[in-house]
Every structure is written in structure tokens, then in C-alpha cells.
């Protein structure tokens with residue numbers, strides 16, 4: 028097999044999110060989040076799992092930093108629990124919460140690992156939700172206040188700041204499928220107002236971070252799946268294009284073009300959100316980087332979404348493995364928008380893992396998934412897409428939202444009974460990729 032070499036300063040990392048790994052859900056002054064509430068509601072999560080303990084990273088973070096160092100990570104992407112910092116979402120600051128992230132960031136720096144911070148990865152303060160949540164515009168400035176508190180405390184040690192992780196998932200899974208907190212179903216009107224308001228909150232936070240320190244780099248993380256047509260028939264091509272325009276552009280267009288795609292507006296009809304004057308300018312402020320999370324693609328034909336694709340491999344999540352679609356996606360984004368540098372902020376796969384008698388986890392399928400996707404991203408870079416780094420999802424097996432502990436995405440195994448961590452074969456392989464800057 029050919030050797031694929033990456034640029035010398037390519038930033039190899041791994042990602043996690045607060046609710047998925049921290050645990051300590053009610054310790055040291057932390058307030059309740061909508062995910063605490065949702066996962067404590069019977070029937071919402073597979074096996075009745077919750078994030079009360081998760082990987083217990085809140086207490087075991089020194090061990091986790093050692094494992095990161097052992098793998099040789101150059102960067103680590105994590106998110107902050109908003110109600111750990113502001114138990115009621117606004118107002119009184121919980122200094123123990125701030126101290127935790129302070130120690131984490133110091134630990135990362137001491138290990139020579141670049142921290143990438145995400146302000147919000149879905150664990151929204153329950154008190155704010157009870158006051159209208161993301162629907163209520165009066166709540167939006169609280170996100171900027173929270174951003175400013177963190178920037179003042181950590182801005183001297185963190186260069187890369189992300190406002191939101193996958194705002195689209197907050198809106199769609201929270202208000203249409205109801206599979207995520209707050210668990211509302213089929214409310215397109217609310218989902219679209221949340222979509223827009225999240226963008227306004229993003230704009231306010233970008234301003235707040237830059238007001239604290241204009242030298243920091245600010246971006247957002249979007250979930251983008253490639254969309255491929257079922258065939259070259261005109262009806263299939265048109266259906267795929269309509270699907271892309273009316274869904275996949277939902278955040279890209281406002282942020283990078285300052286308006287919603289006309290086909291999205293048309294598709295939404297009466298559910299199109301209320302937009303105030305000045306919103307689009309706020310939303311489309313220049314960003315320093317764009318984070319892309321991508322796991323798979325959709326295949327769309329005139330008949331709709333086509334799945335399964337005969338002959339394709341699928342992960343435990345039911346997501347098709349199709350690495351070439353990643354290269355096509357990146358090229359399309361680069362072609363359609365004037366983008367800042369890109370980081371792949373999440374990519375990875377859930378497969379069942381077994382602990383072998385030799386004490387190892389021989390996760391060939393995950394390793395192979397990563398090898399294929401790393402390769403396709405390098406090809407996209409050679410096509411001209413400016414990708415600066417790559418964060419594998421995830422550093423360790425963790426609480427996978429509605430699926431509870433059943434989906435293993437980690438390059439480190441978490442034993443959820445003993446909380447013992449074991450680096451999988453994919454993690455050892457990744458370590459060699461990082462050390463040599465080469466995929467073979």
C-alpha cells in the first residue's frame with residue numbers, strides 16, 4: 028500500500044464532550060442540564076443508562092491526559108458543561124467548576140497537547156430551558172456572558188474557541204425526532220426558530236470572545252454529511268440537490284453567505300423562522316476556522332433516502348462506511364463557500380469490541396475505517412481543501428446520548444463497570460500515524 032504523508036504541522040487529535048465523559052453530574056456545585064433531566068426520565072435512553080458517572084473523567088482527568096500523552100495526541104477537543112460554570116445558566120458563577128477546567132487545561136499544556144474548547148455540546152442549563160430555552164431571544168445573551176467568563180479565565184492558554192457543536196442536531200434531534208433532550212417531537216416551527224436563534228447566540232458569543240481577546244481564533248463545528256444521488260438520472264440528481272440545498276446548507280449559508288438558501292426557505296414555508304434585522308450580519312461574522320464533523324453520507328433518489336446500499340458496510344449506528352464521500356463532501360464545501368481553514372473536528376465509528384484473552388482490543392474495523400477516512404481527507408487536501416487537523420471521535424468509549432453506553436466509538440476502551448481504560452489496537456495504530464505523520 029502507498030504511504031500517505033501529512034504536512035509536518037498537521038494537528039492530530041481526539042475529541043470528547045462534557046456530558047459524555049465527565050460524570051460528577053451533581054458534584055461541587057454543578058447545576059442540572061437538560062441532558063441530566065432527559066437521561067433521568069424513564070424510557071428515554073437505551074438500557075436506562077445516564078451520564079451520572081459516564082467515564083468519571085471529572086475525577087480521572089489526570090489519567091486521561093496520561094493516556095493522551097501515551098498515544099501522542101497533539102491536540103484534544105473537549106467541551107465545557109455550562110451548568111458546571113453557571114448552575115442557573117446565568118448569574119452566580121460556580122468557581123469549583125471553573126477550577127476544574129483550569130486544571131484540565133494546565134494538565135494538557137504541561138503534556139504539550141493543544142486544547143480546543145467547545146463552549147456548548149448540548150448540555151444546556153435546565154433553568155434556562157424552563158425560561159423558554161433557545162426559543163426565547165431574551166436568553167441568547169446569556170450564552171455570550173458564559174463565553175466571556177470562560178475566555179477571561181482560559182483565554183491565556185487556549186487559542187481555538189468553538190461556540191457550538193452541531194447546532195443542527197440540537198434543533199432536529201431535540202425538537203423533531205425527540206431522541207435528544209429536550210425530547211420534543213415533530214415541532215418544525217420550534218426546531219427552525221431554535222436553528223436561527225442558535226446562530227444569533229453564536230454571533231453574540233463570537234463578539235464576546237473577541238471583545239475579551241481579539242487574538243483568539245473563533246469557529247463553529249457543523250455536522251455535514253455528504254449527499255450522493257442514487258444514480259445519474261436527472262430525477263435522482265435533482266432530488267439529491269434539493270436535499271442538499273434544503274438541509275445541508277442550513278448553517279453554512281447563513282454563516283458564509285449571510286442568508287438562507289432559497290430552496291430551504293421554500294421547503295420550510297410557514298415554518299421559516301422569525302429573523303430580526305441585523306441577525307444575518309451577526310451570524311455571518313468572519314470566522315477563523317470551521318470544524319466539520321462527518322461520519323457518513325446520505326444517498327438520495329427521486330424515491331427519497333436510499334438505505335441500505337447493497338454491498339456497503341454499516342457501523343453499529345447504522346451509518347454506511349463510505350470514505351470517498353468524505354473527499355467529495357470536502358471538495359463541495361470548498362467549492363461552494365469561501366471558507367476559513369478547516370479542522371475535521373469529529374470522525375470515527377462505533378463497532379462492537381471484545382476484550383481478547385491477551386488483554387487487548389483488536390478493533391480492525393475501526394482501524395480500517397480511520398485509515399480509509401484519513402486517506403480520503405489527505406486526497407481532499409491535495410485537491411486544494413485547506414484542512415489543518417483531525418480529531419478522532421472519540422478519545423474513549425463514552426455515553427452516546429440516546430444510545431447510552433451501547434455504542435463504542437473510542438480508540439480507548441472504557442469498561443463501564445470498573446472504569447478501567449485500555450488503549451485499543453486502533454489507538455496504538457493512531458499513535459504510529461501521529462509519530463510518523465504517515466498513513467500506510
Ligand code: FCB
Nearest residue numbers: 044192193250420427428
Ligand atoms: C456527533 C456528536 C458526538 C457523538 C458523535 C457520534 O453527532 O457531536 O457527541 O455523539 O456524533
